[in-house]
Amino acid sequence: MPKIDRDQLEDICVTALQAAGTSEADARVVADHLVDNDTLGHHSHGVLRLREYVDAIDRGELIPDAGPRIVTESASTAQIDGNWAFGQVVAEFASDLAIEKARTAGIGSVTIRRVKHIGRLGRYAEKAAGRDMASIIFTCGGGHGINQAPFGGTERRLNSNPVAMSFPSALEGPYLMDMATSVVAEGKVRMYRFRGEQTPTGWILDSDGNPTTNPADFYEGGTILPLGRDEGHKGYALAFMVDLFGGVLSGGGIPGDPTDSFSNDSMIIVLDPQRFVPIDEAKRRASIMTEHIKDTRLRDESRPIMYPGEIEARARTANRDKPIELVEATWEGILSVLRQFSIPSGRWHVVG
């Protein structure tokens, strides 16, 4: 597998994105997000996406030199039109605005619409926590990327509609929840297919509505089930709420009335803990709770209990200085983007 240093990989992305019409500042935002996700091992949201983003630009769905615009605003709320700019650029702008509102008003709620793939929600949630804020993020697909069945149904009707929440901590990383409201995100099913493995029972139905463990069945008209399996009414309810908060309130798209193309319509809520308790006291008490919860007899001695976000925090620390390994297909995608813009790849140092 090709191996490349983080800085080099980021530079490739910045160069390619600029060639595709993105400003240097925006290209840096997007490249940083992509490479950071690879660093964390979340390759489905990593540089693998570069080819897809450039394709979206070529189709006119993503406007690389567009930027977000505030449509309506109050001290604690704002609705933002993304103008089909890069999702990362729009969502960074929106989370900065929500953080600012939380700082001045105690709590801020900002929606975004007409916005391409915003990537890993955890990134925005981590940023809020890093600034001593708590956050709740609801993200839908604007009526696109439909892959989840409602509870009791056998056909796709909802996006995997992720939810993220974060809270400041005194630990290695912030408290971070970042999860699809479907039993798994589509990327996981894709990984099983890629590796030629069967998916666990309870994840997917085939196109006839029958349970299956063959990941290919999902791609041939099947569907992913909601989080919770037999208690899937809970995951389904969460997914439904994400479309209401993220899709309806953003003025974006919804199942049954989608936007022109895929749009990560979202609501970002940021809350200042200091309006409630001093921040050091909040962190101290969160640590007491964390320690108490972790100190529990284990199901499997080799798998300690983690606080939400601990996996990401550890991965970031462990992989900070390591080169990033890319699967061949991802590297090929990057090379094809470079070729498209006649950028010689020899400028960067790649091993393997």
Added chain:
Amino acid sequence: MPKIDRDQLEDICVTALQAAGTSEADARVVADHLVDNDTLGHHSHGVLRLREYVDAIDRGELIPDAGPRIVTESASTAQIDGNWAFGQVVAEFASDLAIEKARTAGIGSVTIRRVKHIGRLGRYAEKAAGRDMASIIFTCGGGHGINQAPFGGTERRLNSNPVAMSFPSALEGPYLMDMATSVVAEGKVRMYRFRGEQTPTGWILDSDGNPTTNPADFYEGGTILPLGRDEGHKGYALAFMVDLFGGVLSGGGIPGDPTDSFSNDSMIIVLDPQRFVPIDEAKRRASIMTEHIKDTRLRDESRPIMYPGEIEARARTANRDKPIELVEATWEGILSVLRQFSIPSGRWHVVG
């Protein structure tokens, strides 16, 4: 089973609560909540609780003539001390305040602590939706009522930590999610034991940490698992976040550092949809989405797809004018409270 009209049952509760030292106004709030939950079929949060509440008063844990006090407040936030008053009284006060803040500031976030059992979260969420507001509610047990294992653990460390969300609708009832973040609420396990039935696999572990389907094992030192079964890291993360938002930010109790007695420490977030889209437009688009999601091939033809909250809306309509049937033990509990205060039960008309 004893049957009694709604009004009569409410009157019994008001009379008993007043005899226990509650003002008429507060007694009416609590009685209305309890009877409404029985009307919806949520008997675990119904008049069954009367005996428990009076016991808490007798122990000095619940102060029947206390009321909530605002500790800190801003245009969009408030922290409330419940002063160990009735949970329903405190949570009604807090949700009214959060609704008022949402109306004036766009979004309001209010915490409560030192507050007894607040009952069914959905009640407060429904109220917000009925006033054309959206809501998110996080409720923990102040470090008490610990019955859920962290993902990967085999011992109880968290409360069932429920989460509720609501959104206004143009349908029979509001959109309403109201769920434990454990795979099931403890009340469901109790029902299985009461009926002498085995619980589904994947709900509980026994005191040795082994999976079991015997509900009695839970009560002998076992634990309930988090929502999600094999994907229980998601339910666990949600449960963890509930303790951070509801427990840490309320200044209340947490696992590892509990309050003096059980306290439904919570955060209630209310948001005005009109800051984002006109309310009729929001409801219209939510209806389009609802219709689209419901129109899905079913797994079981006899079980149509419901929108979140539809079960409650239908139950309220169907049971509005029906007498409430109580199991013998619940009725006995009520009679014992009446006896305690020397109130003759003959004043009310009970059948069976």
